[in-house]
Amino acid sequence: MQLPNFYEHYCPAKIIAGQRSLSNLPFEMGRFGTKRALVVIEEDIYKTGFINLLEQAFTDSELNIGQVFSRKNTRVTLGGAREIADLFRRSDCDCLIALGGGEAMDAVKSAAILIGANSGELPSEERFSMTLPKIFAVPAAYAPGYPVTNLVELFDEGKKKSRYFFSDDLIARLVVLDPRLTLKTSASNRVAYAMDALARSVEAIMEPEVNPIVLIYARAAIGLVVKNLESALEEGKRERQADQALANASLYAGIAFSHASRGLIAATAQGLNCITGMQTGIASSILLPHGFEMFSEKYGSQIGEAAGAFTSKRLSATESGVAAVRASLEALQGVSPLPKRLHEAGIIESELERVAEAVRETPFYCESFFNSQDVAVLLEKAF
Amino acid sequence: MLELTRFEKTMISARKFPVWRRMETKAKRVYLAMALRTFGAAFEAVTASSKECENELSQWEEGRRFALGVEPSGPYITLEKKGRKIRMIGTGLKEPVLSIVFKNLDSAMMVYTTYMGVVQATAENRAVIRGDNGKAMEVIRVLEIIMTYLLPGFILRKNFRTAPTLSAPQYLVMLRIYVSLVPSLVKTFF
Structure with a gap:
């Protein structure tokens, strides 16, 4: 970078x-x-x-x-x-x-x-x-x-x-x-938290004012999620290492994201949480591929730098740059048991307008980075 | 769902009672006090017999006094270089110039139950070094040699990144150490 x-x-x-x-x-x-x-x-x-x-x-x-x-x-x-x-x-x-x-x-x-x-x-x-x-x-x-x-x-x-x-x-x-403290997390919650960490890391990288430290933490978080999500999902298998890796990934993602604390996916997920009570992790999981597509053109070079963290033998994403990230996100969505669309998660279309309004009130909303039009487009795509 | 082991669950439930918690702390302290005394005796026995220890100790200044123990309130032992070997001065902190102390009882338990090697524990910052860092590393090297002679191979393979292999003469030294450890232990405990 x-x-x-x-x-x-x-x-x-x-x-x-x-x-x-x-x-x-x-x-x-x-x-x-x-x-x-x-x-x-x-x-x-x-x-x-x-x-x-x-x-x-x-x-x-x-x-x-x-x-x-x-x-x-x-x-x-x-x-x-x-x-x-x-x-x-x-x-x-x-x-x-x-x-x-x-x-x-x-x-x-x-x-x-x-x-x-x-x-x-x-x-x-x-x-x-x-x-x-x-x-x-x-x-x-x-x-x-x-x-x-x-x-x-x-x-x-x-x-x-x-x-x-x-x-x-x-x-x-x-x-x-x-x-010992994270072992009781259910499989679906584990995925939700991991996808939340992934979304925060991706948004931290797409941030216009990204700095090298943010990049280090975001890459580490992405790498841990990509490598460990599948293992941590295996019911009944005592994959403590994978569980601990995801806990660490969440923390690193938080450190990366807290640098600027703004992002379309984070703000929209927060808005969905405020209006519908939907867990932010599930919302992030649904919004991430669509949000990524919206910004990948603009911040493609930044994403390209983090692509290495996404590539994993397990997920066999061999493409480079934005394409590699896209392939990895699709693969992760494939293994995730979480809903893929907002309507699958029980959100009704009439709620979207209220959600869009609530997004403007969240601390992650930033007019100079994205606007309410972007929020509406993201919600529509994810619905 | 990932689960805690039955043992972990039982321990978590038992710790609900303050009496149990106090007993557990007491038991850890008693065990560590005994383990440290055994180590003190082992220092005396191994440094008296091992060529590797002799080489290491030749670089040490006479009378170097150091302590091993656990924060915040012990147990501790203090040892001192005397001639070509190390002598245990006694339990507690007796004006050491250097101390290697574990941050808590659990970290010390991991090392003194041979679950983890002392080098790994210090690398993971589970212990605090007070005094000269270089001298502390010298003490840790001697500690490693002591572990090599004291512990069985399967534990060494678990605790050492590259497990040391002993030659036939070294096995004879090991035998001599075990024999001489008995009077050292008697002297330390009684």
Whole structure:
């Protein structure tokens, strides 16, 4: 690639991945000068007993868990975030741990903003400047990029709308990927997360202001997904390595995408999620081939550079450049058990207009990169 | 769906109880304390008999004191170079100039149950080195030699990238080490 005249890339997250990595969390927390953590966990993850693994890691160390907050798997609201912030103050904690998927992470980020604000009120500006408590993430789903983005979505019940906030302090300082925690992910969810990671990586590469670091992470994510998706799908087969590879791919895709955090597929998937409740991973999987076709002409040379990551003996995509990517995407879609069209996923045509409107409200929408006409075309093609 | 093993599931459920968690921590500490003492004895026995160790130690300054252990609160052992061999000073940290400590009990357990080699563990940053890095590497090299003489071949093949093969004279040294390990162990534990 051509080196840009100027670029900056910030990702302070330390990644600890692999066997027994959860046991390292207290030691690393200590290095950040924190001693007492408030753990926010999703209810269904709590039921799996994974919290016991975290508690054992703390029992082995000299640090401790101040309080565990188990929350329902619902959208993060201002009221919910206040509850966590109050508990944080009452239990005298000095850092937050998110154990679970994207919602646990959003809950922790939202609470961190309220703790930082001290007043219990959200800042009036989307981009604010204040010191927040340290955040540590232990994804128990692949959670594409949530721990490593400087963004949080929060539903304000008073204003009856979603609000988005940005701050570099919202990026987790530590991300722990322990293979034991992602094993219970179902096959369909695994594909959804992997396709989401793929979509984010492709969009990160197609970004006009792409930099070499983004390219490195995106290529790594694509390579891992292409190589491991099939193995991770085999029901009953204990392919832990493939599972862990996809978890890592999701994280890398998040790091690549968080550089600019904008993209047609990401914004449209988010819009579909807001209006229809469709999982963003499934939406990304459906939208990716169509979105890629729309932009491949414009950003063909950039995609060509990442084509090497797509080629895999398993999928026998031997063509080069854009054609190789197209062939790989088709092959991946072929093995994926997810729906291929929006109508197959239960979306009705009359909803598309509302979705298109919602896309404009998402933080991934960028008028200078694509417009509402592009969104409408993408939705129509994917329907 | 991918699944946890039955053992993993049982362990996760058992850890729900604080009493179990404390017991598990205690058990790990007791095991590691014993393993470290055994290693201390092995240091004495192997460095007294092995030619390779003698070569390595010839570069060391007299009285180099180093510790092996686990963060945050032990167990630890401290050892010292004395003459042509290494002597165990005792348990705990006794003013070492260099220490190689595992970041947590689980990482230490992986090494001291021979699930993973010490070189791999340090390469994976599972241990922290405090002191001179070059000297730490020298200690790790000696540790590798000790492992070579102490552990059976199938474990070495699992833990070493290129498993060492012993010659006939080295097997005789190995026998001598096992014999001399007994008094060292008695001295260390009693």
